[in-house]
Amino acid sequence: MAVLETRALMKHFGRIRAVDGIDITSGDGELLAILGPSGSGKSTLMRMVAGLEEPSSGDILVDGRSIVGIPPKHRNVAMVFQSFALYPHMNVRENIRFPLVARKVPEQEQREKVDWVTGILEIGDLLDRRPTRLSGGQMQRVALARALVRDPELFVFDEPLSSLDAQIRSQARGELRELHDRTQITTLYVTHDQLEALGLADRVAVVHNGRVQQIGSPRELYENPGNLFVAGFIGDPPMNLLNLGDTIVGARPEHLLLETDTSAEDVALNLDIEIEHLEFLGAEWLIYGAVSGGIPESERRQRVIGRLRQAEPPPMRAGEHRQFVIKNANARYFDIATGERKSTPEVALA
Amino acid sequence: MNAPSTSTRQGAAVPEGLRGRIGDALERPGVLGTVMLAPAILYIVAFVAVPFCIAIALSFSNATVGDPTIDSFVGLENFRAVLQQEAFVTALRNSVIVTIATVVGIVVLATIAVELLARDFRGKRLVQVLFMMPWAMPVALSAITWLWLLDSQFSPIDWLLLKVGVLGPGGPLGPAQHMYYLGREWLGLGSVVFLDIWRTLPLATIIVLAGRLSIPRERLEQAQIDGASFMRILFRIIVPALAPVLIVAILFTALLVIGEMSSVALLTRGGPGHSGQILPYWAYLKGIESGDLAQGAAISLFLFPVLAAAAIVALRFASRLHRD
Numbered sequence: 001m002a003v004l005e006t007r008a009l010m011k012h013f014g015r016i017r018a019v020d021g022i023d024i025t026s027g028d029g030e031l032l033a034i035l036g037p038s039g040s041g042k043s044t045l046m047r048m049v050a051g052l053e054e055p056s057s058g059d060i061l062v063d064g065r066s067i068v069g070i071p072p073k074h075r076n077v078a079m080v081f082q083s084f085a086l087y088p089h090m091n092v093r094e095n096i097r098f099p100l101v102a103r104k105v106p107e108q109e110q111r112e113k114v115d116w117v118t119g120i121l122e123i124g125d126l127l128d129r130r131p132t133r134l135s136g137g138q139m140q141r142v143a144l145a146r147a148l149v150r151d152p153e154l155f156v157f158d159e160p161l162s163s164l165d166a167q168i169r170s171q172a173r174g175e176l177r178e179l180h181d182r183t184q185i186t187t188l189y190v191t192h193d194q195l196e197a198l199g200l201a202d203r204v205a206v207v208h209n210g211r212v213q214q215i216g217s218p219r220e221l222y223e224n225p226g227n228l229f230v231a232g233f234i235g236d237p238p239m240n241l242l243n244l245g246d247t248i249v250g251a252r253p254e255h256l257l258l259e260t261d262t263s264a265e266d267v268a269l270n271l272d273i274e275i276e277h278l279e280f281l282g283a284e285w286l287i288y289g290a291v292s293g294g295i296p297e298s299e300r301r302q303r304v305i306g307r308l309r310q311a312e313p314p315p316m317r318a319g320e321h322r323q324f325v326i327k328n329a330n331a332r333y334f335d336i337a338t339g340e341r342k343s344t345p346e347v348a349l350a
Numbered sequence: 351m352n353a354p355s356t357s358t359r360q361g362a363a364v365p366e367g368l369r370g371r372i373g374d375a376l377e378r379p380g381v382l383g384t385v386m387l388a389p390a391i392l393y394i395v396a397f398v399a400v401p402f403c404i405a406i407a408l409s410f411s412n413a414t415v416g417d418p419t420i421d422s423f424v425g426l427e428n429f430r431a432v433l434q435q436e437a438f439v440t441a442l443r444n445s446v447i448v449t450i451a452t453v454v455g456i457v458v459l460a461t462i463a464v465e466l467l468a469r470d471f472r473g474k475r476l477v478q479v480l481f482m483m484p485w486a487m488p489v490a491l492s493a494i495t496w497l498w499l500l501d502s503q504f505s506p507i508d509w510l511l512l513k514v515g516v517l518g519p520g521g522p523l524g525p526a527q528h529m530y531y532l533g534r535e536w537l538g539l540g541s542v543v544f545l546d547i548w549r550t551l552p553l554a555t556i557i558v559l560a561g562r563l564s565i566p567r568e569r570l571e572q573a574q575i576d577g578a579s580f581m582r583i584l585f586r587i588i589v590p591a592l593a594p595v596l597i598v599a600i601l602f603t604a605l606l607v608i609g610e611m612s613s614v615a616l617l618t619r620g621g622p623g624h625s626g627q628i629l630p631y632w633a634y635l636k637g638i639e640s641g642d643l644a645q646g647a648a649i650s651l652f653l654f655p656v657l658a659a660a661a662i663v664a665l666r667f668a669s670r671l672h673r674d
Binding site: 050051052071072074075077078081082083087088098102 | 566568569571572573574575576577578579582586587590591593
């Protein structure tokens with residue numbers, strides 16, 4: 001267990017700033033997800049923690065000790081790559097033992113550790129196989145075993161689920177969380193998939209343009225996005241962001257309500273929406289529409305998406321107009337110039 | 351007036367004239383394949399298969415330059431005669447030594463060179479170009495260079511050794527002022543090995559570099575994170591991954607070097623005496639210079655069964671490794 005901290009961490013590649021001043025402090029034994037689109041700098045951040053890249057400036061600390069300049073082999077950081085990077089000419093046992101052999105751990109201890117880790121990950125029957133004879137899920141377990149076998153202070157996961165088939169991904173997610181709860185090793189989990197980040201992590205740091213946009217628990221990010229980027233990135237479909245001319249109001253699709261009996265003081269916006277089409281997703285319906293009333297004249301025809309948590313078809317058709325309300329409790333306001341969250345709603349209704 | 355327009359429309363679908371018909375025929379995979387392969391097959395038949403068969407026929411005959419007709423069958427007589435010559439046994443031994451030494455040198459140096467060339471550094475392109483120079487250089491030009499470098503009187507290497515104090519009176523290799531590289535049995539063979547390595551290293555390096563660059567970067571980074579030192583990564587991760595290409599490189603250089611006589615012909619001419627003789631040059635001396643075509647053919651064919659077997663085994667092994 002350890003606390004990972006980065007201070008004003010920067011990495012430039014020529015004139016490109018991949019990481020542009022990142023300050024993150026993990027909790028002890030926390031599973032911290034780094035979530036961002038591709039090119040956001042999250043991989044560079046991860047590679048600096050693992051020691052594969054040197055920071056241009058700033059500091060990385062584990063338990064208060066700087067690890068900048070220490071080569072990867074002397075850092076006690078284990079990593080699982082997206083491709084799992086198993087050694088193809090070694091069987092599973094040799095793969096798992098490799099970090100121990102490289103660290104010259106005594107034979108007896110090696111055997112005990114391999115037994116322990118194969119027990120945890122339930123891969124005892126795979127030990128004599130070559131990596132090419134493993135399924136994606138099995139390869140992932142072997143890669144985890146190889147990372148776990150040396151008692152690392154810190155785990156770094158690089159999209160460890162994205163090369164798995166969709167069917168086993170949610171199962172693997174559960175197993176990963178279980179493994180973390182069991183080992184309590186501080187983990188940096190890098191992903192572009194918000195489902196993984198929100199579903200797995202204690203806290204999520206949303207990274208964009210080399211900076212941390214917001215860090216918080218999955219619920220905090222979903223319910224109170226700190227800026228327009230997070231609002232538009234988290235959630236599928238993302239938050240509806242309506243430009244009101246002097247401010248931007250955001251509301252989750254499930255917060256576009258068909259209710260008409262809401263009392264007037266609870267209502268933030270009352271929208272007249274022209275339905276464009278409906279989408280059936282099994283347990284819910286998505287309603288695609290364009291705003292045709294309830295906001296300033298010049299800002300009309302903005303597209304919105306509503307979500308109806310029911311299997312029965314909603315009482316509307318394409319081309320019809322419906323009234324939707326956004327309650328005060330569900331409306332989030334953003335500054336139009338900076339994109340930052342505003343605490344006070346300075347709304348000018350039409 | 352409708353007829354011409356119909357025929358034009360048909361013409362668009364079915365091309366007319368010679369070009370159209372050739373184009374059509376080439377569209378068929380069977381025809382295209384045959385046409386593309388034909389030059390290569392003709393070349394191999396005319397310049398490899400036919401001479402090879404003639405060589406086999408010659409080795410079982412008593413043909414000479416004066417009477418080159420293959421009209422009498424003498425069985426293994428030529429091979430027996432060849433084996434009884436002392437020069438042949440020396441040449442066989444030297445061929446094996448030169449080939450093994452060259453291959454070992456090349457495998458080691460190519461692996462090191464590839465580690466360098468796989469990295470990014472300033473001036474990498476210049477280094478690459480310089481590195482490939484020996485392969486692009488005409489043999490005659492490199493021969494002049496090496497004959498000068500290894501000259502018995504004017505060798506700059508000797509001059510350097512003399513300056514450093516290794517040669518000359520009092521030096522560990524003294525008191526002589528010269529090494530006479532090409533005039534001593536083992537130094538001569540060593541010089542031949544050196545020249546062979548110098549010439550074939552670029553080819554081997556290109557082959558091995560292709561294999562090295564196909565190792566995913568993540569695998570090497572993973573090994574770093576797993577705590578492996580540079581040497582452990584080299585011998586436990588990189589070399590095993592390179593095994594298939596290394597085998598191909600070994601095979602290529604071995605076959606190239608064992609049939610190669612120009613370095614010996616240029617440097618030592620098999621001397622001093624026959625002590626630096628190798629098989630291909632001995633075959634040339636016997637068959638062409640001395641005019642005994644049959645014995646020359648027998649000498650040059652002597653290693654063929656061994657080489658063919660070795661090549662087959664090595665290629666099988668490489669393809670099995672590759673599949674794993």
